Amino acid sequence: MSAKPMNVLWIMCDQLRFDYLGCAGHPTLRTPNIDRLAARGVRFTNAYVQSTICGPSRMSAYTGRYVRSHGSTQNGVPLRVGEPTLGDHLRENGVRCVLIGKTHMVADTEGMERLGIDPDSLIGVHSSQCGFEPWERDDGLHPSGPYDGDVPYDRYLRDGDHQADNPWEHWANSAEGPNGEDHSGWLLVHADKPARIDESMSETPYMTRRAMEFITEAEADGRPWCAHLSYIKPHWPYIVPAPYHDMFGPDDVQDAIRSEAELANPHPVYAAFTQERYSRNFSRDEVRRRVIPAYMGLIKQIDDQLGELFGFLDRKGLSDRTMIVFTSDHGDYLGDHWLGEKYLFHDVSAKVPMIVCDPSPSADSTRGTTCDRLVEMIDLAPTFLDYFGGAPRPHVLEGLSLLPLLRGEAQAWPRRHAVSEYDFAPDSVRVKLGRSVQDSRMVMITDGRFKMIEVPGFRPMLFDMENDPGELVDLGEAPDQAATIARLRAALMRWYASARNRITVPDDWFTADDALLHAGGDPTLRTGVIIGYWDEAELEAQRRLLARFSAPAEATALDA
Template sequence: MSKPKNVLWIMADQLRFDYLSCYGHPHLHTPNIDRLAARGVRFTNAYVQSPICGPSRMSSYTGRYTRSHGATWNGFPLRVGEPTLGDHLREIGVRPVIVGKTHMVADTKGMEWLGIDPGSTIGISISECGFEPYERDDGMHPYGPYDPDPAYNRALQEAGVEGDNPWEEHANSAAGDDGERLSGWLLKYANLPADVPEELSETPYMTRRAMQFMEEAGDAPWLCHLSFIKPHWPYIVPAPYHDMYGPEHILPPVRAEAEKVTDHPVFRAFIESRICRSFARDEVRERVIPAYMGLIKQIDDQMGVLLGWMEERGLFETTMIVFTSDHGDYLGDHWMGEKDLFHEPSVKVPLIVYDPRPEADDTRGTVRSELVEAIDLAPTFLSYFGGPAKPHILEGRGLEPLLHNRAKPAEWRQYAVSEYDYATRPARQAIGNAQEEARLVMLRDGRWKYVHAEGFRPMLFDLQTDPDELHDLGASRAPEHAAVRARMMVALGRWSRRHHNRITLSPEQIEAMTGKEPPGILIGFWDEAEYEAEFGKPFAERP
């Protein structure tokens, strides 16, 4: 390849894996995303490291589990000094850029303690999760905690969209018959068109900004993280997408009456919360799901614009393209709304990887069922750019063996792990447990999904006989289920005991230190003869 190699990493927020036609949705046709899958590899068992925006993204951006980087829920800052993908790429001359959302909260206290100016080059990098902010946009303007200076709001105003906060007043609201604002925060208005021209809504706007970056980027290699805010709530979409889908396109909810009488305190606390009680109502699903589908259809149409533009400029020859999500959306399945827990609609995501290198030619259009994790992308990107492996920092596994058809099943991971800290959630208030106990860990192997709930019995699902996860076997007295729970608990303990904070020295450096004392230190020698016998020189000539 004569030109520099680049990466376009596309992430849609809160996109379910099964709401794309290439993943089997019968009504929502996404031909442009499907076309990317036909040129790359589509993964069917890709799991995020936490089923909530902030910690999931911090894991993707660091290549580390949430227990390792510590930003375990939304609004928890990523501590100063936590290495990010952007840091690793800058070391090898790659420009890491963000266009869109990160959900990053800067560790301002840590920067103050270290005397780092937040406006300096290093301060901006720390504040933006290692990315260069070509355009940071997390929504919730202008008072959101994630990007207090929203360029998108200014762009709307410059285009003639009125109001102090056109993001909420127009892009995420509808107009009533008398011009009144009907807020997209209210689910009853999800069937109305957002009061903004389609080309000015968030998804087309961010797509154009990514193309502008690629146009201006020059010859140096880059990674562009195009991070769409949608189909994340507010569930409202501009015309013509607002009425493309109707009740006949809504799939029946995946849920069972038995789930409503669960004896598990955590699951019960969530399904009894206001959000979940709302999304369990049919009238809510009938308003929200068509809008959710319209938002996804708009993303697919913009993917067509983007991929066509890249093809015209020959960027497919030099650019790895990844399409994924940070988590899913229950949409009423299992009597739940939003995300939070570990059922497949929440914790499993779409993952499509197009690798332009000839080594990937044999896998184009293929489907892989191995267990992969979101943290696998960081080492994949680092390797793609020719960077050194960093297994002491990056806890994911590079996907090249799967992309290039080199991996054998026995060599790949046996378990996928996801974590959730619900210390700040109403569920903990309902349960009454302590902050440090409000923790869930999912372990999923080829058949079983095990959820450790600190202080309570585990949850267990047999994905082979119960793929919809309707029957919790965590309290089953059957010997075979008890054996699975014991095995999974042992595996979880083994995972939790692995080194995760020994990141300042590489394995090679540690190996070079092995069996040696620091220079000038001699411990345990009896006399000069013993020293000479070990080192082959007189004691007087020691360094």
């Protein structure tokens, strides 16, 4: 084995629930390749995302910062130019950080123009791509969305004689009727049909091949690399090519996690989300029986492709010097709690699969284990930086390195709460509730047992996940839970107060003169500024004390 692990393969699915894996206990969905990865690493059973929608969740993952810190609160809201990213941190340590797939990033073109940054320059590309080198970016939902233009996957389909105005939609995400008619994959009624495309040319195998092509090229290049393989699936459109379209059927659809009691005197925000079109449809059993087998087929296809990828790593001799991470950007309600999509904070939406396989010998003691500590998506960026030997950036990165948990060194894991946010300003829910844009924000905090959701202007929602693991009973108005709500609100205020907004200088900029300060010295004198002294004798005594301490080598003395 290499003395120093050199690479990271960071695999992220889109909209994959934490409980739709074999190793997570799904009764009929077999995922042997993901399960084998879990057997080689640690499976985290309480991993929470920092937002339950694609863009903000990913911006938190790519910056290692909470949404309230990086400011990209919704899909389509740019990550501001200059926001430090994982790619920035890793490049400073000689690591190539590459994207293969989706980011949902929208570039801050206005900010780049204001600062005179050419979008085609190296800095411009990194600023537009979340700090990644874009080996191949493909966000799906193209070409009419804001994330993609002339994407390589469309060109690949056209080169393969799959002609259409939108080959992604017509071939990879639609079915064909018996008379050649189009059955759009956007429509849930067609989820049980096979997509037109041959399986080998569909999105998941295509992106897997692109990842292997990058790894081959990167190994020839010789630099350590972090490759972010970001699959578009099992995100909708819920349609999958043969043979995956009928591998699962209605008998594989588990009962929905919901109760009629949830709809009796519901929290107004929850009630508004249950009335959205996607929620009304997913609350119908016929829709769940039609869609969920396709969702499972998409996951099975991902697992099979990961088998190809992991075999490739084995043949290349890379498995023993590559950290492999498998996760998702958020979950999918699939009709649970009378909801569709993912915007609220029940575990099926806010909790994600997270498996980390660290090849280091120091991680041998934890292989094949599960860890129930509270971890967050923002923990991956500091983990990768730590893995590559980079200096910590605690003034910027709000996550925690997972290496102590992976290597059995965590005597006391410091995190006591996990937090997630959602901005519902663009949703019709805001209009139905009569909220202003600035008041259309909600935040979830959990201590692992209780979960509280705060929305400005409304009472909190509260769930006791120990006694109510299905999160079916909202205790937000329960008199006997007033102390719990007060405790979680206090924790939430501490979280708000801990925002890392001072990111341009590290903490040791302030602490470099601590020894002098403890001795009663005045570091301001180094600047020639004299404040508050009575006479020459007092000043001279302070100068003699200052002379005993050399100026910090890499810090600037505090100004007045």
